[in-house]
Amino acid sequence: MSLGEVRASRRIVFSGLGALGVAAALAGCAGSGGSSSTKTKVSAGTELATTSEVPVGGGIILADQKVVITQPTAGQYDAFSAVCTHQGLLVTSVDNGTIHCANHGSSYSATTGAVEGGPAPSALAKVEIKVEGDKILAA
Structure with missing residues (x-):
């Protein structure tokens, strides 16, 4: 050589x-691009919150369960994964019918979970819930 x-x-x-x-x-x-880490797993029957904890037009974020529960209009409760689909961080607030992720500016509809703005590539995953009396339970 x-x-x-x-x-x-x-x-x-x-x-x-x-x-x-x-x-x-x-x-x-x-980015994570909506990897499986954005999926929320909550056992059916798990009590998530009470109806009085969820403000009309807003919502609450349950960090431990990675769930956000919203009440877009009086008596209408919806729940979604609280994991932003942009980079897998938790969303930070809910107000005026919008779920916000202040980490990078993504926003989602509090009614459907659809992306309304920012770099998020997809909607928040729906979490099935049911209301029994004043309790909001995972369905």
Whole structure:
């Protein structure tokens, strides 16, 4: 093997390592894109809240269960995953019929969970609930 062949081989190896490093860095920068971590699992029958805890036009965020419960109009209760579909962080507030994620500016409809603004790629997943008396339960 000549000196020129050795230099060419080293150049190829280092070029490959550089490309691998760039690929790893780019993969680390990518968002979750709505991965399975955005799915909320709550056992049926679990008491989530009482109706008096959920303000009309607003909602509450249950961080431990990763659920947001809204009351868009009096007596109408809806629930969604509280995990923002942009990068998997919890949403931060609910008011005026909108669920907000202040982390990167995404917003969602408090009625449907649909994206209303920001970088979120998809709607919040619906969480099935039922109201029994003054209790809001996972369905």
